[in-house]
Amino acid sequence: MSSRRLAIRQPESFALSAAAKKEITSWTKKYPKGRERSAMIPALWITQKDAGGWLPEAALRAVGDMLGMAYIRVYEVATFYTMFNLEPVGVHHIQLCGTTPCWLRGANDLKAVCEEKIGPKGSISADGKLSWLEVECLGACANAPMVQVSNGESDHYYEDLTAETMAQLLDDLASGRPVKPGPANRRHTSEPEGGALTLNSKGLYSGYKAKALPNVAAGSKSPAKPKAPAKPKAAPKAAPKAKTKAPAKPKAAPKAAKPKVLYTDGPTDGAPDDLKKIKGIGPKFEGDLNSKGVYYFRQVAAWKKADVTMVEGVIDSFPGRIERDEWIAQASVLAKSAGKKVKA
Ligand code: FES
Known part of the structure; x- marks a missing residue:
């Protein structure tokens, strides 16, 4: 670069x-x-x-x-990053991909058009409407060669370009005529020219859903809304018994009682411990724990199973993480080394 x-x-x-x-x-x-x-x-x-x-x-x-x-x-x-312009640009700024697939498919022809209509790479046209830059792959190689055009309102790709369609695009942009993003050769997205060659057997679309999407399958321009199913004339006398039982509603999670080890009014026993010393606790978890009233190693060291379950719920941690990383054992050691008594 x-x-x-x-x-x-x-x-x-x-x-x-x-x-x-x-x-x-x-x-x-x-x-x-x-x-x-x-x-x-x-x-x-x-x-x-x-x-x-x-x-x-x-x-x-x-x-x-x-x-x-x-x-x-x-x-x-x-x-x-070339997405950030360090010099003023035209109203429409063109990023032209010159990487191998686009180059093989004619990017140099597009460059020549830009040079002719705008000026050397990095310049702005005399009327201030257009500017251009050569950039690396923009991730649309299947539609090479291509350019991205950015203005104050949009950033669109124009693909499958030739010297002629590129020249037309620049003329339209400069004169304010509407332009259509996407392939310029009538391809549908990145399908082969002339239409899809695979997954186009009619049999694939018969049966399930074929009736629900008749207009889509027939290729109409705007698929009609599927009709609402007709109401049955009379309600069946007895609803057929379901073969399988509806899954039982998940029981609401029991509200965990607030463990005694939590404080409610902030750290009331001196300066809080640096909980990040516990392996597995970073700034995010420390903030979460503090917001729930956990400030000291001795609090963590005193957690019982119910406390762990409750804490995992409120700090949005991964289940089992506290046990796997041995927070309690680590906290116990840290609390002792800090000279604090671990509550039973
Ligand atoms: S090489 Fe041009 S978009 Fe990828």
Whole structure:
């Protein structure tokens, strides 16, 4: 991959919109506390859209501030992935796949069209409508050669292109005419040209479900809604006995009594222990345990079977994990070494 650098000309400032901040925050909440930086890729993607299709340095810093990360870490990611534009782009930004399958199927012809209609790789057309870049495989090799076109509203693939259809696509985009994503050669998704060659025996679709989906099988444009089954004229005198018994409703899980080892008002016996010292407990489980009133090794060491069952239920752990990782034995040792008496 060629070196990717930040743009030489940068805006003086950048501020994320309230909507972008909200969206980024919703992504950070998908990760455990302290791991918010895991949302960096979506955060950069949202920020790029918010900044008009590219990432000025100030925008990268805004992402770093939101995620509590060193700016250099954000730069590392943004300069690695070609999905992040480090220079301004046109209204429609074209990423042209030049990897082997697309190259074998004519990517160089598409490149020539881009060069002719837009300019050299990485440039923006004179009217600002189009820009283009060559990228690595975009995962649509079955429909090679292909491009992805991104604008403020969508990111679509245009596939099975030729020099002619590519030229038409660029003309349509530049003039604001509607364009249709997907294969340009009338293939249906990635089926062979001319239609499917396998799984097309009519016998496969007879019988079960054939009556329920008559329009789909016949290939009509818009399948009619299946008719609601006609009501029986008269209710049968006696309902036929079911051959098999309906499965019994699962019994509601018994409400576990709150074990004595849990506190309700936070750590009341000095500074809480670092529960992460117990192998198998990370920051997430420690937070869960704290939220349920477990702060000390001696509490864990005092758990009985019922406590373990209850705790596994409330901390959303894997069943058997506490026993398998020997939390209680570990806690007992840690409690003793911490000089605390283990409650019976
Ligand atoms: S090689 Fe072009 S999409 Fe995979």
